[in-house]
Amino acid sequence: MQIFLVSIVIVNYNAGDLLLPCILTSLSQANEVILVDNASNDSSINKCLQKFPHTDTLKVIYNKNNLGFAAACNIGYHHAQYDNILFLNPDCQLEPHALNKLLETLHHQKNIGMVGGLLTNIDGTEQQGGRRAIPTPWRAFVRAFGLHHLNNYFPQLCFDFHLHKQSLPKNAIDIEAISGACMLVKREAIESVGLWDENYFLHCEDLDWCLRFTQKKWRIMFEPNAKIIHAKGACSKQRPFFVEWHKHKGMFRFYKKFFYNSYPKPLHLIINLGVALRLMLVFTYLSIQSLFNLFK
Numbered sequence: 001m002q003i004f005l006v007s008i009v010i011v012n013y014n015a016g017d018l019l020l021p022c023i024l025t026s027l028s029q030a031n032e033v034i035l036v037d038n039a040s041n042d043s044s045i046n047k048c049l050q051k052f053p054h055t056d057t058l059k060v061i062y063n064k065n066n067l068g069f070a071a072a073c074n075i076g077y078h079h080a081q082y083d084n085i086l087f088l089n090p091d092c093q094l095e096p097h098a099l100n101k102l103l104e105t106l107h108h109q110k111n112i113g114m115v116g117g118l119l120t121n122i123d124g125t126e127q128q129g130g131r132r133a134i135p136t137p138w139r140a141f142v143r144a145f146g147l148h149h150l151n152n153y154f155p156q157l158c159f160d161f162h163l164h165k166q167s168l169p170k171n172a173i174d175i176e177a178i179s180g181a182c183m184l185v186k187r188e189a190i191e192s193v194g195l196w197d198e199n200y201f202l203h204c205e206d207l208d209w210c211l212r213f214t215q216k217k218w219r220i221m222f223e224p225n226a227k228i229i230h231a232k233g234a235c236s237k238q239r240p241f242f243v244e245w246h247k248h249k250g251m252f253r254f255y256k257k258f259f260y261n262s263y264p265k266p267l268h269l270i271i272n273l274g275v276a277l278r279l280m281l282v283f284t285y286l287s288i289q290s291l292f293n294l295f296k
Contacts, residue, residue: 004103006030006084006184009076011069012037012044014238015090018231019044020051022090027057029099030086034059036076038066044090068201068246069180077195083188089181091231092119101226102184105172113189113218114210116178117226118168126164127230131222133161133176134211137255137263137271168224175222176214180206182228189218202243204250211258240286248279 008030012019026033037045037060045060052058061075073087084103088094098117106115119130133139139161151160163175183206193216197208210220255271 004084004107005082006032006086006099006103007080007082008033008086008088009073009080010035010088010090011072011076012040012090013066014040014042015044016042017044017047018091020047021093022088023048023052023058025094026088027052029094029097031082032057032059032080034061034076034079036061036063036072038063038068038072068198069203070196070200070205071198074195074198077190080187083186085185085187085190087180087183087185088228089230092181093229095227095229098226098228099184101223105221105223105226106184106186108172109219111217111219112221113186113193113213113216114178115172115184115221115223115226116175117182117222117228118224119179119181119228119230119232122229122231126168127232128162128164129179129181129232130230131163131175131178133163134207134214135161137259137267140255140271141267141274169222170224172221172223172225175220177207177210178220178222180209181230181232183209189213189216192216193218199253200250201246202250203247204254208254208257241283244279244282244286248275248282251275 006029008026010019010022010026010033012035015022023033023035035045035048035058039062048058049060059079061079063072063075067075076087077085084106086099086102102115102117106112116130119127121127135143142157143161193209193212196205200208213220252272252275255268255275260268
């Protein structure tokens with residue numbers, strides 16, 4: 001049986017108590033863990049170093065400023081020793097043998113470049129975003145205006161790019177996109193495709209990378225037997241307006257970068273207006289929620 005060496009890259013920004021269990025489960029399965037801290041101001045790093053001092057197995061890299069997720073991932077990649085690199089969110093915990101399952105799938109065939117696992121909520125239910133299709137402008141239009149609810153009646157026309165409501169496959173399958181919360185990637189594929197796009201600060205950089213992998217003819221796989229518990233959104237609750245701003249900014253960049261010249265301009269206008277409207281609605285909701293919390 002071939003043994004594959006793995007580096008895990010974790011980007012931390014104020015992950016709090018979630019970081020330590022992430023490090024624990026990572027060190028138990030990988031050969032090294034590279035922790036890139038984006039200028040956190042909480043105690044998350046200190047708690048980890050008290051348990052696991054800085055060693056050859058656990059490397060901690062401190063950024064002076066919050067450089068964003070993509071830039072920090074690239075920094076971690078440059079420090080990784082091994083040819084299999086798992087990019088893992090600090091609010092994730094690898095279930096036993098999850099990494100081995102991902103590795104088996106990654107190396108099943110030479111043209112497989114990236115693998116993601118089954119992201120679950122704490123209660124064990126499958127999480128949205130772990131397996132999905134690329135949200136093309138038309139698919140985004142369908143989703144934004146609620147037409148995805150007609151998917152059962154018009155599957156070709158009203159296709160929903162979120163796939164977690166479909167039956168879970170028994171074995172690994174090809175897929176268009178996985179979540180940046182858990183991406184196992186071959187170094188060879190990264191050298192072919194290029195690094196994460198640092199023009200994204202937070203969100204959509206994973207979709208960007210998946211699409212670029214496909215363009216370079218690398219297969220992307222979803223492995224349902226590799227389970228990862230993901231406390232989704234736990235780290236972003238501290239700065240919801242900041243996170244939502246960069247999420248929607250990432251959407252604008254993604255659509256302009258990949259689809260601007262291949263879709264009618266009126267559809268792009270509708271998509272952009274939809275993204276802007278969604279941002280306004282989210283900001284309004286967050287503002288009302290903040291006011292409500294003040295008067296509790």
